[in-house]
Amino acid sequence: MTGVITKILADIGPSVHIAPAGDFHIGPLVITNSILYGWICAALICFGMIWVARRVTVKPKGGVIQYVELAVEFMANVVRDAFEDPKIGERFVPFFVTLFVFILLNNWLGLLPLVGEGFYAGGHPLLRPFTGDLSGTLAMGVITMVLVYISSVIYSGGLLNYFRHFFVGNPLNPLFFFIGILEMLTDFTRVISLSLRLFLNITIGEIVIAVFAYLGHVIAPVTALPFTLLEILVGALQAYIFCILGVMYLAIAVNAAAEHREEDDQATESLTEHNVPETIGVTPGGSLSG
Numbered sequence: 001m002t003g004v005i006t007k008i009l010a011d012i013g014p015s016v017h018i019a020p021a022g023d024f025h026i027g028p029l030v031i032t033n034s035i036l037y038g039w040i041c042a043a044l045i046c047f048g049m050i051w052v053a054r055r056v057t058v059k060p061k062g063g064v065i066q067y068v069e070l071a072v073e074f075m076a077n078v079v080r081d082a083f084e085d086p087k088i089g090e091r092f093v094p095f096f097v098t099l100f101v102f103i104l105l106n107n108w109l110g111l112l113p114l115v116g117e118g119f120y121a122g123g124h125p126l127l128r129p130f131t132g133d134l135s136g137t138l139a140m141g142v143i144t145m146v147l148v149y150i151s152s153v154i155y156s157g158g159l160l161n162y163f164r165h166f167f168v169g170n171p172l173n174p175l176f177f178f179i180g181i182l183e184m185l186t187d188f189t190r191v192i193s194l195s196l197r198l199f200l201n202i203t204i205g206e207i208v209i210a211v212f213a214y215l216g217h218v219i220a221p222v223t224a225l226p227f228t229l230l231e232i233l234v235g236a237l238q239a240y241i242f243c244i245l246g247v248m249y250l251a252i253a254v255n256a257a258a259e260h261r262e263e264d265d266q267a268t269e270s271l272t273e274h275n276v277p278e279t280i281g282v283t284p285g286g287s288l289s290g
Contacts, residue, residue, distance in 0.1 A: 016210050017116075018203060020133045021124035037115065038130035041106050049101075075100045078244060082251035088155065092250065095147065099140070100243045106131045107202060107235025111228055116206055131238075132202045134195065141194040144246040152253035165256030190249060194242060201238050205231040 020032035052068045076093045083089035110116060110129030120126065130136040156162040166187070167180035209224050209231065216223030 016207050017125055017128070018132075018207075020128055020135070021122075023121070023126065032133070033125055033128040034130050034133035034136055037110075037127040038106065038136060040127070041102065041109060041130065044109075045098075045101055045105060071101070071104075072097055075240075075243065079247050082247045084255050088254060089251070092147075092151070092247070096243050096247055099144065099246070100239050103131060103140070103198070103239035103242055104236060107239060108232060110202065110206070111209075111231055111235075116210070129202055129206070131198055132206055134199045137195040137199040138191070140198075140242070141191045144194065144242075145191045145249070148246060148250045148253070151250055155254045156256075162253060165253055187249075190245075194245060198238050198242050201234055205234055 020034040022030040023033050023036050024031050049068075052065050055065055056069065075097045079093050079096050080086045080089040106129055110132060115127045115129060116125055116132070153159055153162045156165070163184070166183040167176055170176055205227070209227050212227055213220040213224040
């Protein structure tokens with residue numbers, strides 16, 4: 001009887017695993033299918049980028065190397081152009097380019113038949129996209145925003161100057177003070193927004209592909225193909241959005257700090273011009289005169 005009920009429930013619809021499952025243990029640590037998949041992607045990125053770097057020449061090449069160069073140069077230009085001082089942006093290019101490639105490769109390789117619901121081991125998928133695990137996207141969001149906050153404080157010249165960019169006017173004005181506090185609270189929710197946006201888009205795409213593959217039965221590759229192609233575009237778009245938001249959060253704070261420094265310098269110069277005499281002389285009585 002139990003077997004019949006299980007078969008009936010199995011025929012109702014596709015089995016979709018949203019939560020990660022443990023593949024094996026390293027001591028007390030549980031290595032989930034999403035962590036294992038993330039390690040595989042990281043290894044592929046390291047070996048792939050080393051292979052590409054050894055074959056890059058001054059004269060452009062075709063094939064895979066050309067597309068890798070285009071993707072890296074595109075993201076590098078996005079990071080540099082976000083800052084008023086391109087030299088500052090250049091310092092963050094390695095991090096955001098690496099983050100972009102990692103998310104993009106995770107999203108795209110997650111569409112392979114061996115990943116997700118395509119291959120089971122121990123009653124659960126052997127591999128699950130790292131970006132389809134909320135813990136994975138949350139970890140990337142935390143790392144990104146920690147970099148943003150630390151760098152913003154450093155380039156702002158201190159914690160007080162960093163908080164200064166949240167206030168558009170005089171903080172003594174109740175309206176400006178309320179807006180500034182609201183901006184600060186919004187800023188602290190960016191980790192959650194970054195994580196959830198990426199996780200939900202990848203997970204929903206995975207569910208849609210699984211559902212249409214189930215509906216297709218024998219012709220599953222045909223019914224799931226349009227949505228798989230759509231997920232290729234969504235995967236690239238979500239990798240770009242995640243990185244560009246991190247870049248913008250950092251650039252806004254750094255550029256605002258630069259503007260405040262310019263305003264302070266101009267105010268100092270103006271004060272000096274109006275109060276410091278150009279020449280100092282000595283009167284016959286022995287007193288100084290400007």
